Amino acid sequence: MALVPRGEPTEAGFEPSRLERVRTYFDGFVESGRVAGWLATVSRGGSLVWCARGGHRDRERGLAVEDDTIWRLYSMTKPVTAVAAMMLYEEGAFDLNDEVGRWIPEFADPRVYVGGPVGALRTRPASAPIRVHHLFTHTAGLTYGFQNANPVDALYRAMGYDETRWVFPEGIDLEGAVRDWSSAPLLFDPGSAWNYSVAIDVLGRLVEIWSGERLDAFIARRILEPLGMVDTTWSCREEDRDRLAMLYVNWEGRAVAVPDLAEAATKPPTLFTGGGGLLSTAADYERFMAMLVGGGARDGVRYLTARTVDLMGANFLPSGGTLEAMSRDTFSEVGQAGVGFGLGVATMVDPVANRSLVSPGSISWGGAASTFFWVDRAQGLAVALYAQLLPSTSYPWRRALQQLVYAAMLG
Numbered sequence: 001m002a003l004v005p006r007g008e009p010t011e012a013g014f015e016p017s018r019l020e021r022v023r024t025y026f027d028g029f030v031e032s033g034r035v036a037g038w039l040a041t042v043s044r045g046g047s048l049v050w051c052a053r054g055g056h057r058d059r060e061r062g063l064a065v066e067d068d069t070i071w072r073l074y075s076m077t078k079p080v081t082a083v084a085a086m087m088l089y090e091e092g093a094f095d096l097n098d099e100v101g102r103w104i105p106e107f108a109d110p111r112v113y114v115g116g117p118v119g120a121l122r123t124r125p126a127s128a129p130i131r132v133h134h135l136f137t138h139t140a141g142l143t144y145g146f147q148n149a150n151p152v153d154a155l156y157r158a159m160g161y162d163e164t165r166w167v168f169p170e171g172i173d174l175e176g177a178v179r180d181w182s183s184a185p186l187l188f189d190p191g192s193a194w195n196y197s198v199a200i201d202v203l204g205r206l207v208e209i210w211s212g213e214r215l216d217a218f219i220a221r222r223i224l225e226p227l228g229m230v231d232t233t234w235s236c237r238e239e240d241r242d243r244l245a246m247l248y249v250n251w252e253g254r255a256v257a258v259p260d261l262a263e264a265a266t267k268p269p270t271l272f273t274g275g276g277g278l279l280s281t282a283a284d285y286e287r288f289m290a291m292l293v294g295g296g297a298r299d300g301v302r303y304l305t306a307r308t309v310d311l312m313g314a315n316f317l318p319s320g321g322t323l324e325a326m327s328r329d330t331f332s333e334v335g336q337a338g339v340g341f342g343l344g345v346a347t348m349v350d351p352v353a354n355r356s357l358v359s360p361g362s363i364s365w366g367g368a369a370s371t372f373f374w375v376d377r378a379q380g381l382a383v384a385l386y387a388q389l390l391p392s393t394s395y396p397w398r399r400a401l402q403q404l405v406y407a408a409m410l411g
Contacts, residue, residue: 001281002068002283003051006047009049009050012044012045012049013409013410014049014050014410021407021408022042022052022405023052027054030054034253034254035370035389036056036057036059036255037053037055037059037064037069037387038054038065039051039282039385041383042405043290043293044381044382046298051282053065053067057069057243057245057388059257067283068231068283069243069386070243070279071386071388072367073277073280075275075333075368076280076367077273077274078274078365079288079344079345079363080223081200081275081344082343083344084223086308086312087223087303090305096131096132096136097131097133100140100206101130103209104206106178109125112125112186113151117151118158126186126189128189128190130190132203133316133343134199135202136199136316136344137194137316138195138196138200139316140197141193142202143156143197143198144156145162146163150187152184152186156184156198159184160172161198163276163368168271171270172271173271173272174204174274177201177273181201193327194317195329196331199275200344201274201275201276204272204275207274214272215274216272223303226301227298228287229280229284229287229288230284231283232284234272234279235268244262245388246259246262248390249390250391255389282386286382289382292377293377293381310377311342316341317340320340320349322339322350323339323340324353333368333372334366335354338350338351344365346365347361347363347364348361357403357406357407358376359379361376361378362378368390369389369392370388370390371386371387372385372392372397381409383401385397385398385401
């Protein structure tokens with residue numbers, strides 16, 4: 001689908017020459033070989049205002065980034081899953097304070113890691129149950145195998161879950177994966193800290209239980225199809241293979257293709273993880289962001305109420321805490337200073353502490369291969385960046401993009 005801006009940037013309060021600084025900035029990374037290609041979109045009031053792209057979707061084959069290039073979203077899948085869950089919340093399927101063990105018995109009596117190596121972990125009973133809001137906010141005490149920070153992470157890897165290589169046990173489905181993760185101890189008592197984790201994947205399993213549908217089917221029926229996200233899938237269709245971007249890793253300051261890892265996106269999964277896995281185009285994800293900017297509605301179709309969207313962007317961390325204060329690890333898909341966490345998304349609490357121009361209440365998240373988005377409802381703004389470079393922390397692109405976009409907003 002082509003990216004066609006509606007009107008002139010000046011009509012939406014942007015200075016065109018200042019927006020072009022975004023192109024100059026990212027093209028510099030292409031020219032130096034640090035990234036193969038990129039694409040960025042800027043929307044306001046639900047309409048595309050400006051977009052730009054540069055470099056190659058597949059540098060080795062000489063294929064340029066195009067409007068319809070397909071990108072691996074990785075963790076930009078998480079907000080989609082969170083919206084799916086909140087649609088069921090609005091139907092009365094659950095309360096945010098409900099105990100997860102009510103639906104997944106394996107989580108009914110969680111234990112917390114206190115010491116010891118893999119194979120001899122010492123644990124104690126958790127002081128509080130895991131509640132549904134803990135899953136939305138990564139405060140349940142779960143983790144990711146790729147964190148490589150403690151023996152619990154190592155246990156996840158030993159069970160076959162290695163997100164860095166997109167490797168999972170053969171034939172596993174979401175129910176089986178959740179059962180595996182529940183067998184590992186928590187890192188901390190639920191609600192007492194923040195740790196990036198499989199929590200949204202577990203939330204995806206709850207979506208299956210509440211809806212009676214497999215996660216991918218529910219998301220397709222209730223979100224993707226009504227929004228017209230025709231290119232958003234869990235694996236790349238055969239006829240679209242040439243549109244799929246190559247995947248790259250940062251190797252000593254240069255983007256190096258990893259075709260073996262890239263190939264994973266072409267294989268239909270058995271494990272539909274709510275925390276990652278979607279492929280999409282910039283045009284498709286722009287429609288999803290516009291729905292959030294519109295307070296849960298787009299093109300006359302309502303997905304959530306504006307009140308629910310506002311709740312998703314509220315800071316759920318205890319006592320108004322931030323990721324900087326509560327995170328057990330430094331990994332996050334956004335900066336941690338001045339940033340809280342809502343229902344499936346990070347939320348800006350204090351722009352001064354964050355040292356940025358982003359409005360309070362703006363929500364955001366990114367993906368492992370350097371995709372990123374934020375929605376600033378106060379300004380009617382939605383911005384996204386697409387690249388395919390691992391890890392996402394290679395360069396400060398996300399903050400730079402925010403800086404450049406707000407500096408171009410004059411009215």
